[in-house]
Amino acid sequence: MTDQSLxxxxxxxPSALGGGTRRALELLYVIAVNDFxxxxxxxxxxxxxxxxxxxxxxxVLLAVFTHVFHFAAKVPHYPVFLLxxxxxxxxxxxxxxxxxxxIVGHEAVVRKTQFPRLVIxxxxxxxxxxxxxxxxxxxxxxxxxxxxxxxxxxxxxIPVLLALFxxxxxxxxxxxxxxxxxxxxxxxxxxxxxxxxxxxPVLYPLSLVSSNLLRNVIALNPLTPVLTxxxxxxTEPSTPWPGSAALGGPVRLAIxxxxxxxxxxxxxxxFRREAPRIAEEL
Amino acid sequence: MSDRSPTIVDGLDEPTHSLRxxxxxxxxxxxxxxxxxxxxxxxxxxxxxxxxxxxxxxTRIEHRELHAxxxxxxxxxxxxxxxxxxxxxxxxxxxxKIMASIYRADSGRVRMAGRVAPFIELGVGVNPExxxxxxxxxxxxxxxxxxxxxxxxxxxxxxxxxxxEFADLKLKNYSSGMMVxxxxxxxxxxxxxxxxxxxxxxxxxxxxxxKCMDVFHARRAAGKTIVLVTHDMATVxxxxxxxxxxxxxxxxxxxxxxxTALRYYRLNFAGTRPRIDEREPMVDFNxxxxxxxxxxxxxxxVDNVExxxxxxxxxxxxxxRGLEGPNFAFxxxxxxxxxxxxxxxxLEDRVPAGGHMRLRGTIENRLVPGRYYLDxxxxxxxxxxxxxxxxxxxxAFVVYGTAPREGVVTVAAEVEASIVSPAAxxxxxx
Numbered sequence: 001m002t003d004q005s006l007x008x009x010x011x012x013x014p015s016a017l018g019g020g021t022r023r024a025l026e027l028l029y030v031i032a033v034n035d036f037x038x039x040x041x042x043x044x045x046x047x048x049x050x051x052x053x054x055x056x057x058x059x060v061l062l063a064v065f066t067h068v069f070h071f072a073a074k075v076p077h078y079p080v081f082l083l084x085x086x087x088x089x090x091x092x093x094x095x096x097x098x099x100x101x102x103i104v105g106h107e108a109v110v111r112k113t114q115f116p117r118l119v120i121x122x123x124x125x126x127x128x129x130x131x132x133x134x135x136x137x138x139x140x141x142x143x144x145x146x147x148x149x150x151x152x153x154x155x156x157x158i159p160v161l162l163a164l165f166x167x168x169x170x171x172x173x174x175x176x177x178x179x180x181x182x183x184x185x186x187x188x189x190x191x192x193x194x195x196x197x198x199x200x201p202v203l204y205p206l207s208l209v210s211s212n213l214l215r216n217v218i219a220l221n222p223l224t225p226v227l228t229x230x231x232x233x234x235t236e237p238s239t240p241w242p243g244s245a246a247l248g249g250p251v252r253l254a255i256x257x258x259x260x261x262x263x264x265x266x267x268x269x270x271f272r273r274e275a276p277r278i279a280e281e282l
Numbered sequence: 283m284s285d286r287s288p289t290i291v292d293g294l295d296e297p298t299h300s301l302r303x304x305x306x307x308x309x310x311x312x313x314x315x316x317x318x319x320x321x322x323x324x325x326x327x328x329x330x331x332x333x334x335x336x337x338x339x340x341t342r343i344e345h346r347e348l349h350a351x352x353x354x355x356x357x358x359x360x361x362x363x364x365x366x367x368x369x370x371x372x373x374x375x376x377x378x379k380i381m382a383s384i385y386r387a388d389s390g391r392v393r394m395a396g397r398v399a400p401f402i403e404l405g406v407g408v409n410p411e412x413x414x415x416x417x418x419x420x421x422x423x424x425x426x427x428x429x430x431x432x433x434x435x436x437x438x439x440x441x442x443x444x445x446x447e448f449a450d451l452k453l454k455n456y457s458s459g460m461m462v463x464x465x466x467x468x469x470x471x472x473x474x475x476x477x478x479x480x481x482x483x484x485x486x487x488x489x490x491x492x493k494c495m496d497v498f499h500a501r502r503a504a505g506k507t508i509v510l511v512t513h514d515m516a517t518v519x520x521x522x523x524x525x526x527x528x529x530x531x532x533x534x535x536x537x538x539x540x541x542t543a544l545r546y547y548r549l550n551f552a553g554t555r556p557r558i559d560e561r562e563p564m565v566d567f568n569x570x571x572x573x574x575x576x577x578x579x580x581x582x583x584v585d586n587v588e589x590x591x592x593x594x595x596x597x598x599x600x601x602x603r604g605l606e607g608p609n610f611a612f613x614x615x616x617x618x619x620x621x622x623x624x625x626x627x628x629l630e631d632r633v634p635a636g637g638h639m640r641l642r643g644t645i646e647n648r649l650v651p652g653r654y655y656l657d658x659x660x661x662x663x664x665x666x667x668x669x670x671x672x673x674x675x676x677x678a679f680v681v682y683g684t685a686p687r688e689g690v691v692t693v694a695a696e697v698e699a700s701i702v703s704p705a706a707x708x709x710x711x712x
Contacts, residue, residue: 008314008393013386019426026423034420038411112402113424114383184331276386279379280322 016118016275024116031119032126039127047134054135058086065203075205077235080146084234085202085227087135088161092168092223093193095128099172100179100186107282117275121176125169132161143234151237160230167222167260170267177267177274180281201227219252222260309360310395312476312507313381317390320351320376320531350376351531354390361505363498365518365525365539367546373531374511375480378402381509382478396475396507399425403480405465410454414445417453418468425472435471443467470497477501480511495521515543519684540684547651547682551586568605568660572598572638574676589651589683597641597658597676605633610641611659617652622690648691649681 017024040047062079066072075081099121109115144150179185200223201209209215218224323345350373358364368374379385381392382400407424408417418439422432440449443463453461479498498521501508512518518525518539525542527535527549535545577594578584587593601608609628613621625645633639641658656677685692 008311008395011381011383011392011394011398013380013383018383022428023423023426026429030420030423030429034409034412034416108403109407109424111384112400112406114398114400115407115424178332182330182332182335184333188332279384 014114014117014276014279016271017116018275019114019116024119027116027119028122028126031123032130035123035127036130039131050131051135051138054087054090055138057090058083061086061203071204071208074208077146077148080143080148080235081205081231082203083139083142084231087132087139088164088227088230089197089200089202089223090135091128091132092164092171093197094131095125095168096171096175096189097193098128099124100175100189103176103278104180104282111279111282117177117278118173118271121172122169124176125165125172128168129165148235149237151233153233153237156233157230160226160233163260164223164226164230166264167226170264173271174263174267177271177278180278181274196221196223200224205231216252219249220256220259222256222263225253225256309362311357312360312395313356313358313364313509314393315357315377315381315390316355316392318351318354318377318380318387318392319349319389320373320380320385320387322348322350324348349531351380351387354528354531354533356526356533356536358507358509360395360507361502362524363502363508363510363522365522365542366509366511366528367513367515367518367525367542368528368534369550371530372528374528375402377528378478378480378509378511394476397426398476398478399472399474400478401469401480402478404462404469408453408461408465408468411452413452414440414443414449414456414464417464418471421468422471425469426474427472432471439464439467439471442470466494474506476507476509478509481513515546515684519543543684547684548588551680551682568603568608568662569599569601569639569674571674571676572600574598574656576677576679586680586682587647589647589649589681589685591647593645593647593679595641595643595645595656595677599639599641599658599660599674601633601635601637601639603635605629605660605662607631607662608633608639609661611661613657613659614645614649615655615657616690617654620690622649622654647681648693650685650688650690650692651681651683653678653680655679 012018039050062082065082066078072078102120102124103110103117106115106120110117110120175185175189199218200221201218206215206218206224206228209218324347325345354373354377366374366377376385378400379402380387381394382398382402384400384402407421409420412420415436418436419429419432422435422439423429427435440446443460443466445460445464445467448456448460453464456464495517498508498510502521510517510522522539524537525539526533527542527545529549534549535542573596575583575596576585576587577596578587578591579594581594607628607630609626611624611626613624615621627641627643629639655675656679658674658676660674
């Protein structure tokens, strides 16, 4: 032992990143890779299964909304619009729904090792990111099949995905930290996530909402600009900036960005506050 | 027994050090705990839904406070093997978890120097869906190694666990014995300066326990600091340099392991009466027990005896029928039912039905620590050929003490060792 290592240091106590950031990142990587391997090489059909769900959802929704509601006539490139939204919103939904119970599910490591708490929901999000990446590959195959020419605006998807990732991570942190204390969070969240699905322009573009009140509410949803921009940059490269009208006007866009920031801040605050006590709540 | 040097235990006042080197000279302090307090608030009525919170936002939630630790302070020096003992609920595991950054202390502070690895339970964080290799890396990273370090130690882990053929098998297909071996091997790979261990030794068979011991010996020899929470006083006495006894969250004693172990035994056995085993129901056809008391040297009634202290019994029986010169044969049995020794006495005269008999006396106590029963067989010769025998269970007691539990009894022995051949050098010199 060197003299430096003999220096007494205060025991850090349990926390979101207990044991250092480097260790937390290494853990995150190893766990996410293992989860991923387990999903894709653990079952006979592996990857096909995880692809089946968004594609099936997409197929059903496409049939309903083109043949029952005739959206295809009103929205240009409706199938591509729908596919992208289903894949992107699916990522958000999958992450947050699995994240809710994740810390309780890893009770043993939380109660019996010095485990950085944040790694648990983040590993869920990371696994969902792998999924998203593979789904996007399939989505782009469809995009080309539907006859949309590749465009430089596709690169605009990168910051949009980043924003989606940050928001998803924040909500995952929030619900996973609250669940050990309040066991009805999983029920509440499953209802909220469903409501959010309809309150996000997944099935329809914001411009098609006829009720003013509803349009205002939907415009405040932080996921609205994310999905709208993504869709715009893929399908309409000629008009990359949708203009504030498509997003509900500058004021509502600003409020929606504020809500986005507030959710992230709340998530960090609550997670940091709960992390030291989670082991005792389980 | 085979590889240990023979020790002759001679009372408790002279603790034996043969299993241990001389106490560790005090190195620099590597763990410093000051005034640790920890209270668990247990709600009387658990509010664990947001709905309840929302419906009754102003209701104060009644809490029962459980003081797990009160003002606990101690120092542990570098290279020390430090034991923490105490009864269930004494707070020892909570203390370890605070040291391991799993719980947060309410007040006070713990400071440590060097890399810390906690071992609270064997096989925590092992994923049964992954292979041994993948799990070893995962656990290595959990222990604070980098991925590269964990990869490098993979071979050593598989070697140690003796699982070469099964390295690529998913752990869910492992037998429980293989699992234990693997989990321990994984645990040991973390080369920490300070190891915090909570009774992981309790699992596995004797051979495995020996292997664990060897590892801890090696770590101790390498100057690592080890903190062990345990119930097993044999381990404390054979491995620890010092030990701390916790009693209801407070430090009751810190010092020599033998002294700590003795205090632990006193705490456990001095105040409680072991239940008399009901396995063999006995019929009262000769006599029945009115009272059976164990006494110490001063004549006070006790429930258990300290090792080496003479056992005084005081028994009163009632004759159920008239007994003609009854004989009383006493058996002292171990926990396994084996008779350790026996003695007897008898009455010359006739005892009428309903008459009371008293049996009193003192027995030399050479019993090793453990649980014992005192039975009494009341015999009466009916005729030349018929003997009516009735067994009565008089007492159940524990002999407590710190001597190793080897064999059944301890005896005085004077054995000297000397070399006979070849003869000493100067005598054969020309």
